Amino acid sequence: YLPARGVTWGLLPRPCHVLVLLNPQSGTGCALQLFRSLVEPMLAEADVAFTLFVTERPNHARELVQAGDLSQWDTVAVLAGDGLLYEVVNGLMERPDWQAAIKKPLCTLPGGSGNALAASINHYAGNTRAFKEELLTNCTYFLCKGLYAPMDLVSLSTASGKHLFSFLSFGWGFISDVDIASEKYRQLGNARFTVGTIQQLAGLKVYKGRLSYLPVETSSSPAHEGSWPEDPLLVPFDQPVPKHWTVVPEEEFISIFAIYQSHLGADFTMAPMAKLHDGSIHLFYLKAGVSRLGLIKLFLAMEKGTHLGLNCPHLHYVPVRAFRLEPFVSTGLMTVDGEPLACEPVQGQVHDQLCRIISGS
Numbered sequence: 001y002l003p004a005r006g007v008t009w010g011l012l013p014r015p016c017h018v019l020v021l022l023n024p025q026s027g028t029g030c031a032l033q034l035f036r037s038l039v040e041p042m043l044a045e046a047d048v049a050f051t052l053f054v055t056e057r058p059n060h061a062r063e064l065v066q067a068g069d070l071s072q073w074d075t076v077a078v079l080a081g082d083g084l085l086y087e088v089v090n091g092l093m094e095r096p097d098w099q100a101a102i103k104k105p106l107c108t109l110p111g112g113s114g115n116a117l118a119a120s121i122n123h124y125a126g127n128t129r130a131f132k133e134e135l136l137t138n139c140t141y142f143l144c145k146g147l148y149a150p151m152d153l154v155s156l157s158t159a160s161g162k163h164l165f166s167f168l169s170f171g172w173g174f175i176s177d178v179d180i181a182s183e184k185y186r187q188l189g190n191a192r193f194t195v196g197t198i199q200q201l202a203g204l205k206v207y208k209g210r211l212s213y214l215p216v217e218t219s220s221s222p223a224h225e226g227s228w229p230e231d232p233l234l235v236p237f238d239q240p241v242p243k244h245w246t247v248v249p250e251e252e253f254i255s256i257f258a259i260y261q262s263h264l265g266a267d268f269t270m271a272p273m274a275k276l277h278d279g280s281i282h283l284f285y286l287k288a289g290v291s292r293l294g295l296i297k298l299f300l301a302m303e304k305g306t307h308l309g310l311n312c313p314h315l316h317y318v319p320v321r322a323f324r325l326e327p328f329v330s331t332g333l334m335t336v337d338g339e340p341l342a343c344e345p346v347q348g349q350v351h352d353q354l355c356r357i358i359s360g361s
């Protein structure tokens with residue numbers, strides 16, 4: 001236990017009891033089989049007891065963690081894609097006792113088609129890239145070891161009054177469109193994103209809007225000061241962003257993407273500089289005017305996280321504490337942690353170390 005800047009690492013108690021939430025439909029539909037063949041034997045060997053809860057529909061897990069008594073479990077593990085963990089985080093934040101509930105260590109066991117947090121945690125642990133069963137084995141091993149670390153969350157609010165918590169990303173434009181359009185190829189697992197990228201390249205669109213942000217370097221207070229339920233860095237949508245924010249002069253984009261962890265997929269290292277709790281939103285935006293070939297080169301480089309090294313004049317990167325995006329036309333979808341969100345003005349700020357996650361290092 002290291003009480004530095006409120007940071008709390010820790011170890012799960014022994015004996016320990018884990019609640020495993022499993023989406024049988026996630027990814028290629030093999031999550032239950034993977035649990036029985038791979039996860040359960042490892043938990044047995046490590047003497048970790050579990051209760052298995054198989055979800056029957058969307059929001060089933062959210063309702064369970066929103067209202068249920070979680071005190072009997074030392075950690076809540078999610079064997080699914082990032083979408084189910086997103087439900088769990090938001091369900092915990094909707095509880096009257098959210099302050100205590102969100103400190104329950106969470107664990108991601110990759111069983112979906114989008115397993116970005118698992119890939120990030122595997123990367124932070126110093127492991128080489130891993131996919132499918134290998135990535136699941138690594139993450140199950142982290143659970144057996146029981147070490148947890150703080151993780152930042154980003155609170156997002158929309159002009160229509162929605163309030164969401166995000167552990168991974170917010171996006172608009174090309175990358176979000178690939179994520180949404182490739183949903184129908186989920187049976188392909190991770191390869192769905194390659195198919196989706198090729199498809200979206202054919203009908204490349206320009207997205208018009210105003211992007212503003214508060215850079216990390218000009219933000220005077222650490223994001224954990226004045227934490228949720230207040231968003232001290234944000235002002236209401238009917239007011240302009242504060243004067244010390246930066247407003248991007250260009251208003252035509254191919255993609256805007258804010259990510260808070262290193263990976264957007266098992267083979268998609270979007271922010272290699274990111275850490276579990278660095279108090280930063282890693283904001284990328286790609287201005288209109290980039291050629292299709294330039295875009296392909298960027299995406300190929302993103303596999304290894306070398307895209308910034310290409311010095312593409314259309315790609316901008318800045319670490320920020322808060323941002324606001326005001327689309328000029330409300331058509332299409334945005335994404336939060338890979339889940340769709342109707343297009344409207346959105347702003348968000350990072351909250352340092354708001355939750356905890358099982359990690360390998």
Ligand SMILES: Nc1ncnc2c1ncn2[C@@H]1O[C@H](COP(=O)(O)OP(=O)(O)OP(=O)(O)O)[C@@H](O)[C@H]1O
Pocket residue numbers: 023024025026027028055056057058059060079080081082083084085087111112113114115186338339
């Ligand atoms: N039993 C179920 N049947 C259908 N959908 C479910 C079920 N349980 C959860 N869901 C929903 O499925 C969605 C995707 O889940 P998950 O993240 O586990 O899979 P995935 O294959 O990685 O998909 P994605 O990449 O969209 O996140 C979540 O939004 C969740 O609400």
